[in-house]
Amino acid sequence: xxxxxxxxxxxxxxxxxxxxxxxxxxxxxxxxxxxxxxxxxxxxxxxxxxxx
Numbered sequence: 001x002x003x004x005x006x007x008x009x010x011x012x013x014x015x016x017x018x019x020x021x022x023x024x025x026x027x028x029x030x031x032x033x034x035x036x037x038x039x040x041x042x043x044x045x046x047x048x049x050x051x052x
Contacts, residue, residue, distance in 0.1 A: 012020070
């Protein structure tokens with residue numbers, strides 16, 4: 001099992017590589033991080049706006 005963790009993509013057969021690629025989680029890009037940053041900035045603004 002630990003050998004699978006250290007194997008590089010080049011060491012895998014094409015069929016095994018394709019199987020692993022299909023099991024990868026979806027890639028959402030950067031929008032979750034940007035949405036979190038905007039939400040955090042908004043919450044900070046709310047805190048400072050209403051607490052003085």
